[in-house]
Amino acid sequence: MRIKKTIAGAALATLALTALAACGSDSDSDDTSSSDGPKTADIRVWLNGTDTPQDARDWLKTTFEKENPGSTLTIEQQEWDGLVEKLTTSLSSASETPDVVEIGNTQAPTFTSAGAFSDQTGQLDDLGGDDLLQGFVEGATIDGKTYAVPYYAGSKYIFYRKDLFKAAGITAVPTSMDEFIEDAIKLKKANPKPANFSGFWFPGQDWRNGAAFIWDQGGDLATADGDEWSGALESDESIAGLETAQKLFTEASGAAKDGNEADSWTPFCAGEIGMVSAPGWIKGLILDPKTGCPDTYGKEIGVFALPGSDGKPAPVLLGGSDIAIAAKSKNQGLAQKAVALMLSKDYQTIMAKAGLTPALNSLAPLLGDDEFAQATIAAASNAKLTPAAPGWANVEGSRVLEDLFSALAQGGDPADLAKKADDQMNSQLNG
Amino acid sequence: MSRPTRRPVRITANVIGVIAFLVAVFPVYWMVNSSFLDRNEIRNPVPTWVPFGGSLHNYRTVFETDQFVNALKISVMVTGLTVVFALGFAFVAAVAVSRFRFRGRMSFIVTLLIIQMIPVEGLFISQYKMLEAMDLLNTVVGLTLVYVAGVLPFTIWTLRGFVAGVPYELEEAAMIDGCSRTQAFFKITFPLLAPGLVATGVFGFIQAWNEFTLALVVMTREDQRTLPLWLTTFADVNRGTDWGGIMAGSTLIAIPVVVFFLLVQGRMVSGLTSGAVKG
């Protein structure tokens, strides 16, 4: 009895404690001032990771401050790791929100549909109009309004070992999907040692590379019927794509059946990889003596864009970043000017020269004309985005596709697995 | 502790001790070992067991910018304040609930326990909103506040156990000898609590020193970063993670904890042998 009283007392105390605190701390400030904000201010720009070269940062700061006397621009370095947590909290705060943020292009739709960013439709023409990477613009557009603009792009392409190609009797890089699969299996057979050698390195969780095989067969991850999204993995085309992936998993790949795609240069430099689909910057890591193997396997690198069944580059997943203005920012006008500078020819030229596919199509030639630049341009030419469903983040958040591909790699039945994944996605795609 | 232990018992204990030491320390060793290696040696089909021929390259990277020193300052401030306030608040509260009987005492204890049970995975967003309302985002004070509240329930509960472990009769005896109640408490009980204070202090120190999620959202400005946040600058998913840098940074982060422990560990073995309570 005494205990009961105690628990009741505790409950009361908890209530009192919380009731006390409830007073006074509710402060959803309604900041709906439609003006452009003050004439001068400090504009805070969040850039993630180290992709943006230092030259570009310096140029942005000095140019902005010259063109807007009295105002300053501060670049605040953030990390990709934990970015969603930070954006979820900071963008909701009127006092601490940054003014301009960089965001991953597949993360953008979730935040745009939640109203975290300002409408930039009116500025689109001034920022480049049709010259902007259209896939990015579409991904950030809902109901005809665009809430984020492209910053830079980059798609994965195939790195291969020239010496192994030669040794396996492959004389030219594959020009169709069938040839690619054939070569991958041939490489694996030609290199029985080490046991984990990969003709095509394909770890089990890697659905981002795997999606290309589905798209190549004409399938899709999810499709919309009007406003209603549903999983599309059960379609015949998608299953054909999944079967292709499974064939590569079982006959061409020696990677971990449940591994992820990070650090692919490690097995490459251990001599365990014939071909791997990787982002362009991996080249720098392979050729750096402290991280890679410039004197051994690194000498033999060649690249090409993954070929599709029709002989054109295959539709691979498009990676990259968007730029957006925080809806809660008090400095909308100045933030707009900063975004305009980041999409200017001068700034994007610096980005292109650093090897990033620029946001403006017309600047793509600046990437150069070596084989790496050509592969970059070719891979991006037919690249696709993840479905623009409002609940796509749920699918990624619960890792449905990682589980699907990993089960596929372990030899599961494609049709069964596709149905299971579709069922899970159907409850998630519509938010 | 000077009670003699029989030889076979001692030998068995020593052997198990050495095994425990090896298991506990191996991952730590691997961290330090990796911190001297280049990235292509860290992950390799054949492990590099000892860092012969290694370099200080990773440590040089750490000190290339002033970011480390900056983060160190913030972390020291937050952790120091957290430990001092949490221990102070918890100590008096623990004395109250274990040396006094009063209305609401049990309720207080149970409330603490329930607070301790609340899952925190979703709480940080609400705590962010609260700090925003208090205008304490990106401040040492704000982060300290949530950390103190975070370790308080645990600290009170544990210290309470320690206070309860000191027989009240000892204090009574001292009171018969003419001490006042307060005197008796500080002369007799307090020295006996030193190990408990050390154990909970170390706990609070490590919690605050290594906390990540709250710091991540609260301290977004570069000059307000704590050490665990600084560590993530080495993990750049778009450029490949600098494992050597992470391991070197982690080694540096672990050192102050060890120093802190060495400073206070003498207190862990005081116990009843201190002689204050004979009779």
Add this chain to the structure above:
Amino acid sequence: MTTVEGGKAPRARRTPLPYALLVPATIALVVALGYPLVRQVVLSFQDFGLAQQFGRPPAWIGLQNYRDLLTDPYLWTVTLRTLLFCLVNAAATMLVGVGLALLMQHMSKPIRILVQSGLLLAWAMPVVAAMTVWEWLFDTQYGVINYLLTEIGLDFEGHSWLLQPLSFFFVATVIVVWMSVPFVAFTVYAALTQVSEDMVEAAEIDGASGWQRLRHIVLPSIRPVLLVVALLQVIWDLRVFTQIYILQKAGGSTHDTNLLGTYIYRLGIGSGKFGMAAAVAMFMLVLTVVLTAPYVRAMLKQEEN
């Protein structure tokens, strides 16, 4: 034989002193946790997503979140999994931790210091580094553990430790126990230093065996600390998050290895369903309370006597 009856408090006196002593802690808790707790409860009755986070007014949906949740069989699978994981881990941690603390008393001084520093180093290791190193040790391709097992002649080349859920949870248990033992061992060892030596000696003279001394004198005197540590261990192991989250990225099937902690996270930050995540959190709180109630009850009852 006398046993130590710890913590008999003096008779109640009408004095405001104890209340005054509770003031600082109470204020700190109310200020820092009051509002977040209220909000957590409120959210669980709302349809609160990312859009609401950025200012769209949330809709009240009563018990809808709870109804959706409790009728989802997946929640119950995850709950059962969480309970089992918690029990195994808490028991293993307590066993190893208390065992080590008792043994430390019998070790030679240099060895004891060695063990203490080893435990402290493990405890002090930043979580990011600890998880990375453990991931490497169990790595399928380059893991030291597979390397060693293969060296001694077993077929562990390319063995995936995370592929099967049972094996996944074994690895998780090793890591969780490794991370939690230092705390238990330190705290219990600190408590052991409080045990009256005179009493133990007296018992020895009375002819009590080592086991009897442990059972009747040592354990009863550290009982308060022991109970708290065990309880905390259960609570923490129910909430385990970081270790599972990072291991899921490294391998295994996420769907088959989610525990309540990662499930809440994937619903909240992962999917932006904050209302739903809050409801799971409340569910988990109730679960913890119910689960530990008999234990807490016994603990408090003992104290009342």
